[in-house]
Amino acid sequence: MHVKILLPSSIFLEQEVHKIVAEGLNGSFCLLPRHIDYTNALVPGILTLENGGGEVTYHAVSEGIVVKIGKQVLISVRDAVRGDTLEDLKKAVDSQFIQTMKQEAASRAALKKLEADTIRRFMELGEKSK
Numbered sequence: 263m264h265v266k267i268l269l270p271s272s273i274f275l276e277q278e279v280h281k282i283v284a285e286g287l288n289g290s291f292c293l294l295p296r297h298i299d300y301t302n303a304l305v306p307g308i309l310t311l312e313n314g315g316g317e318v319t320y321h322a323v324s325e326g327i328v329v330k331i332g333k334q335v336l337i338s339v340r341d342a343v344r345g346d347t348l349e350d351l352k353k354a355v356d357s358q359f360i361q362t363m364k365q366e367a368a369s370r371a372a373l374k375k376l377e378a379d380t381i382r383r384f385m386e387l388g389e390k391s392k
Contacts, residue, residue, distance in 0.1 A: 281312040
């Protein structure tokens, strides 16, 4: 099967695989090459890809959707992180989580500054109109 993991702004991964294991709304499921066409909503979890040689890679994904049409499998998610082992995946997720937290904190600080500046300007405008 040819799998593509799509993020909002890029293609995260594109490769040939023999087996896909993912977590959907009703539990985990497995897709093999001769599986019927299939669509399912994904929940945040681990996506396992196995190539024809038996090599397995792990991907932590956010919520999304998987669509299998023939030998093509499209997986669309908001975020994804890869690890060759579950331990590597945990480290990568922790690292990305910390980075995301820092970005969100910086965004919140910038928003607070904008809010304070807007209130200050409204107060100045009110004082000028008196």
